[in-house]
Amino acid sequence: MLSNFRRLSDYPIEIQRMAKLKIGVLGAGLIGRRHIDTILACPDDAVLVGVADPAIGPDRFPQVKAPFFATPDELLDREKPDAVVIATPNSLHAPQGIDCARRGVHFIVEKPVTESLESAAALLRAVRASGVKTLTGHHRRYLPAVRRARQILSEGRIGRLVGVSVIWATRKPDAYFDVAWRKEPGGGPILINLIHEIDLLRHLGGEIASIAGQVSNGVRGFAVEDTSGAVIRFASGALGTILCTDTGLSPWTIEQGTAENPAFAYTAENAYRFIGTEGSLELPNLKLWSARDPQQIAWDRPLASTPMKVPEHDPYIEQLRHFCRVIQEGEAPLVSAEDGARTLAATLAVTEAGRTQRPVELAAAFRALG
Numbered sequence: 317m318l319s320n321f322r323r324l325s326d327y328p329i330e331i332q333r334m335a336k337l338k339i340g341v342l343g344a345g346l347i348g349r350r351h352i353d354t355i356l357a358c359p360d361d362a363v364l365v366g367v368a369d370p371a372i373g374p375d376r377f378p379q380v381k382a383p384f385f386a387t388p389d390e391l392l393d394r395e396k397p398d399a400v401v402i403a404t405p406n407s408l409h410a411p412q413g414i415d416c417a418r419r420g421v422h423f424i425v426e427k428p429v430t431e432s433l434e435s436a437a438a439l440l441r442a443v444r445a446s447g448v449k450t451l452t453g454h455h456r457r458y459l460p461a462v463r464r465a466r467q468i469l470s471e472g473r474i475g476r477l478v479g480v481s482v483i484w485a486t487r488k489p490d491a492y493f494d495v496a497w498r499k500e501p502g503g504g505p506i507l508i509n510l511i512h513e514i515d516l517l518r519h520l521g522g523e524i525a526s527i528a529g530q531v532s533n534g535v536r537g538f539a540v541e542d543t544s545g546a547v548i549r550f551a552s553g554a555l556g557t558i559l560c561t562d563t564g565l566s567p568w569t570i571e572q573g574t575a576e577n578p579a580f581a582y583t584a585e586n587a588y589r590f591i592g593t594e595g596s597l598e599l600p601n602l603k604l605w606s607a608r609d610p611q612q613i614a615w616d617r618p619l620a621s622t623p624m625k626v627p628e629h630d631p632y633i634e635q636l637r638h639f640c641r642v643i644q645e646g647e648a649p650l651v652s653a654e655d656g657a658r659t660l661a662a663t664l665a666v667t668e669a670g671r672t673q674r675p676v677e678l679a680a681a682f683r684a685l686g
């Protein structure tokens with residue numbers, strides 16, 4: 317049994333590999349609860365050592381035996397976790413992440429990694445100086461369908477990627493907007509939802525070089541957007557389009573296609589279509605289209621579709637187990653804070669392109685992240 321008062325990194329590497337990671341959770345709101353339940357669901361990998369939230373106490377968490385604290389400082393000082401999950405409002409991600417890095421505490425930070433490129437750069441400086449291991453909470457990269465899609469695309473099964481078309485369209489209930497910040501710039505579907513699509517496109521299609529965008533608040537009329545359209549140019553030369561709206565009713569979001577989020581009604585429909593020189597791939601239901609006769613590829617030749625279904629797993633559990641391996645076994649992070657910052661830069665570019673009516677080249681923003 318390891319003492320409560322030492323961190324895993326204080327022990328020899330063989331012991332570290334065998335031990336359970338001591339993890340705390342900062343912020344016990346909507347997504348913090350999911351992280352708490354995820355840690356409790358992985359007793360062989362990790363132990364929940366505390367929760368910090370100024371507004372939420374243990375009464376709402378009968379399943380949690382670990383102590384609750386009003387501030388992250390108290391949790392970090394008293395429980396000395398090896399790692400934390402930062403699941404607090406966006407503007408707290410940078411200061412809390414920097415504090416963790418200075419204390420040598422590894423962290424998963426929820427998306428967006430921070431609320432601005434400047435604060436992302438400051439966070440990355442602290443992470444690099446400390447050497448702590450990080451993940452950004454882009455949990456969809458852990459979906460089995462996404463992993464399989466990445467494999468199919470990297471094996472060249474659809475040939476060279478030409479383009480990708482993405483729809484994320486759902487209608488959020490009116491009550492969702494009873495919270496003031498959700499009507500203000502920064503509280504809309506670009507930073508909350510589109511960021512996940514952009515992250516998946518970077519993961520599956522390669523780095524993004526530039527983005528053109530249009531943004532509209534035409535349906536709800538709030539200060540924040542309700543709809544955006546983006547045209548993406550990947551570094552490879554492939555193109556992509558994404559329509560994102562939280563005011564249109566449709567069966568096409570990746571959440572509805574995978575049942576990853578119980579708040580969304582399951583439709584089993586696809587939200588992504590990857591198109592290559594030799595075929596196409598639908599995601600998330602992984603239908604692979606190719607020429608029936610691979611020697612005859614043309615519009616007048618018949619196509620065949622192959623289902624590539626994979627069993628579903630909880631992406632949050634996959635993320636946590638991966639995080640443990642990153643810390644204890646040196647596995648490369650699937651989406652580090654640095655990677656999350658690049659996704660943030662590409663996402664903010666949609667708003668910028670809509671405002672200026674000019675495409676945004678991302679090289680300068682990536683450079684600013686160091």
Ligand SMILES: NC(=O)c1ccc[n+]([C@@H]2O[C@H](COP(=O)([O-])OP(=O)(O)OC[C@H]3O[C@@H](n4cnc5c(N)ncnc54)[C@H](O)[C@@H]3O)[C@@H](O)[C@H]2O)c1
Pocket residue numbers: 342343344345346347348368369370371372387388403404405406408426427428453454455508
């Ligand atoms: N990965 C995803 O799909 C996903 C889904 C939802 C939210 N998120 C992200 O998670 C973060 C939290 O979102 P949410 O929907 O859970 O918000 P929320 O408002 O439900 O929860 C945030 C919690 O943080 C607490 N908090 C505030 N200040 C704090 C502090 N100084 N220290 C500790 N706790 C503090 C609040 O009391 C609240 O309980 C956001 O960055 C959001 O973008 C990610």
